[in-house]
Amino acid sequence: MVCKLSTRLMNICVASFCKVQQLEKAEAVIVDAIRLGTLPDVVTYNTLVAAYCRFVDLDAGYSVLHRMREADIYPNVVTYNSLIAGASNHCLLSRCLDLFDEGIRPDVWSYNTLMHCFFRLGKPEEANKVFQDIVTSKLSPCSTTFNTMLNGLCKNGYTANALMLFRSLQRHGFIPQLLTYNILIDGLCKSGWLRAARTILKELGKSGLSPNASTYTTVMKYCFRARQFEEGIEVFHEMKDKGYTYDAFAYCTVNSAFAKTGRLEEVYDLLYEIEEAGLKCDQYTHTTLIDGLCRAGNIDGALKHLKYMDTLGFDSNLVAYNCMVDRLCKAGYTNNALKIFETMEVKDCITYTSLVHNLCKERRFLHASKLLQACLNRGMKVRRPTQRVVVKGLHRSGLYSEARMLQSKI
Template sequence: MMVFGLSTRLLNICIASLCKSRLLERAEAVIIDGIRLGVIPDVVTYNTLLSAYSRFVSLDAAYSVVHRMKEAGISPDVITYNSLLSGATRNCLLSQSLDLFEEMLQAGIHPNVWSYNILMHCFFKLGKPDEANRVFQDILLHNLTPHSATFNIMLNGLCKNEYIDNALMLFRNLQHHGFVPRLVTYNILIHGLCKARRLGQARKMLKELGESGYEPNAITYTTVMKCCFKFKQYDEGLEIMSEMKSKGYTFDGFANCTVVAALVKTGRIEEANACMEQTMRNGIELDLAAYNTLLNMYCREGKFEAAYKLMDEIENGGLLCDKYTHTIIIDGLCKAGNIIGAEHHLQYMKMVGFRENLVALNCMIDGLSKAGQIDRAMDLYKSMETKDSFTYTSLVHNLCKVGRFRCASKLMMKCLRDGKKILRATQRAVLDGLRSTGYTDEARKLRWKIRVARILR
């Protein structure tokens, strides 16, 4: 008995290590060998295997382990259910999660704090913060000791459901009761603040993070950086980028795309080049999004030959150019004043099977209007299935530039009726234009419409 117990423990250690390295087939083989030698797998063995299948393979594969363990006469325990629950929640099979929870209760298995943690997470994913909060209260009422993850899940869920103020309040309250935030906690709140455009508070939280003795990690940096770029605070974002670099963090593929795109957008081509090269030196392979980023860089430099060559390389390397690739080329050609080339590429895009692409057409509209072909831009606009605020802003802006204020005004009214917003500067250009050319009534009418639209929104 003693020998068996010990052997099963050893088996489990071995299985855990194989599972951790995702060597599931080897793990299965070891279990079979073990049985042959008389080592009986227990609930821990199956749970370990199940959790790995759920994480690395599929939920169905995890269920088949449950089936096998039941056949072997072993009853699922709370950990079995928690693994299934977290798998279902991770895969957004939320009703399945709720069913599993119910099933667990029916089977007479008492949920532990992790079961409740996952359930909370599930309710947040469902967009039901009230239900999640009820679970949170349940944890406290059932005298289950909350784990620090319990609080982090709660805070994250509140942030994701746009209850950032509640999250902050809970955070302060918890701190007051002795909760020691972890780095994750700060990252959660900083992301929430960034998303809510509260950059000042995000900055303060970043400072607090430092004062608590933590060092921002790569996640902290990329969160804040991305947020700066999103709100067009490029200098600030780039400053964070260099701070991140100076701390010795390197970019992964995702961060690299964000940074290079921002550098290109702000005309810092040299730096963009350097960044791209550094990332490649770090052994990160370029995928399609990275190629697209590089392609955009070539276009902005006017290196169209290099751009076309890169497109060939992409497709020869087994990747397929996507709508981003083609749109980047079309926009690049437009910006370089090569309208004919851009139109050709638009045709080509259609030919290789892409359906009408709003962004590509918007680029075309902008290109045509800037190249003095505003009537053709208007024709294109009329032929479009869908329009958005870019379409309107681009046309209205360029109509103003050539002094066609009444046409611009009409288009803007249509835009407002469509419920699309238009850049403030462009609105002003139309109003000023109408007034300066004597159409004060029209200006007044337009102003009224703008106000109404603002109230309705």
């Protein structure tokens, strides 16, 4: 009894660490447990297989499978489903299919995952075959089967079929989940079927379910895309009134819309609100803000925000820097842009392309040529038009030997 309890406790610990992507700590729990006489069971290993497939890769999942076999613990359908999901997430279709032939009888989850894999690879016919197989076989489809099918149809451009399937399912007694509604609303909006989307939204309201942050974010997205900003912001307020005030995803959507339309005061307010609530914006949001500030002519504000962004500990702020460099040039501060460029540890072909073009505009062809060569030396690709601008400029300025040198590197 004591032993069983401790295995369960160990599994809960392992699962908790896996959930937050701390796989070393999960492994350490197992090591400690073994030392105290508690052995991992099939659940422990299944948790690990799922985590390694998800956060590392399929082979890492397989290596857990081997460890499992060495420990004389037999994998079951859950183990295989995790591997199938791992193969599917990394778009490894043939390995996904291989897993169906390894002696474990697949269940409806296995097929759901396979169907999802086909849809992600843009193979709706194959996905549909799997769906038909599930429906006609002894496996009974679950709501995930239907949700996955509806989502896949929408994402692959079969919105009409999705709507037809949805209605047909309802006639057969299928009760949609909130997720089902969210999938359909997004799919219908994406295809421009706004009236149908509104109908579904109304049905959601009548169903007794309440829209969640995801629903609101979807609706907002399409309002902003259709340039109906006031309507989008109204939706945002409704969302907050309903109590969804802690979803960074939704906030960042609004943030970007503000930044793009020059409503910078409101962005700053919202950013403050987000950070006050202890939420975090990602690189995209900050980059959009920096871009918006530049476009509004507030270069100093953008520089200040870029510095602030540097303190936030993102892996890379490359795009924000690229943006800053380009906007500085366009605002006439090319030398400042070059100074920033020199401080950048990571650069990509966009950094170079941007500077090369801006330098050419200022007829600083020699400088542009040096940068272009540096870029090529680092093995980065530069598009033809960019190369041509520099070579032409050098010729026009009579810098023939430099032109020849550049040509030889191209």
